[in-house]
Amino acid sequence: MSLYWDPTGALTPEQREDFRGRWEDLLWLNVPGPFWTGETDNGWTGRLYAPGHVLYGGEHFTEFVFRQPRTTAEVAAVVAAAGDDPFGGYGCDGDDRWTPETVRAWWQDRDRAVEHVEGLRRQWTDGERADEREAADGLADFASYLDGSLREDLRIYLFWLIERRSPRPGEPLPAL
Numbered sequence: 690m691s692l693y694w695d696p697t698g699a700l701t702p703e704q705r706e707d708f709r710g711r712w713e714d715l716l717w718l719n720v721p722g723p724f725w726t727g728e729t730d731n732g733w734t735g736r737l738y739a740p741g742h743v744l745y746g747g748e749h750f751t752e753f754v755f756r757q758p759r760t761t762a763e764v765a766a767v768v769a770a771a772g773d774d775p776f777g778g779y780g781c782d783g784d785d786r787w788t789p790e791t792v793r794a795w796w797q798d799r800d801r802a803v804e805h806v807e808g809l810r811r812q813w814t815d816g817e818r819a820d821e822r823e824a825a826d827g828l829a830d831f832a833s834y835l836d837g838s839l840r841e842d843l844r845i846y847l848f849w850l851i852e853r854r855s856p857r858p859g860e861p862l863p864a865l
Contacts, residue, residue: 709777
């Protein structure tokens with residue numbers, strides 16, 4: 690079983706200054722967790738820093754967090770993506786914003802994300818632009834995550850939200 694840790698605890702005060710997103714602007718594609726985006730630029734720079742965590746989508750093809758970081762190096766990558774966003778649309782207070790109910794609602798509505806991702810992936814896979822083809826690879830990664838280990842990751846995250854600690858081996862996880 691994977692463990693949950695508070696990745697925001699590693700942020701310096703200076704790094705936190707790059708996280709100025711407004712929760713009311715939350716892009717619906719963000720996977721529940723501490724890091725999220727609202728209104729970001731659409732210059733497609735996030736994947737330059739955090740290709741395993743950031744994608745583009747929604748109405749204006751803005752950045753969103755599709756996988757939460759698990760290591761300090763991955764946190765640093767997301768921090769770099771946030772630092773390069775001129776709109777300051779990233780947030781790092783998701784642990785204080787997501788609730789068990791909203792995580793479960795996001796999971797129940799995941800087919801919307803699957804449809805969105807698949808539509809973009811088909812469009813960008815054969816695109817003329819190299820950045821679209823690269824983003825299509827990321828969309829395939831997200832689709833695989835949605836279909837695979839995300840369920841378990843969200844159950845661990847639910848445990849964290851409820852108990853404010855990581856589950857011990859053998860401890861039952863909440864249902865989605």
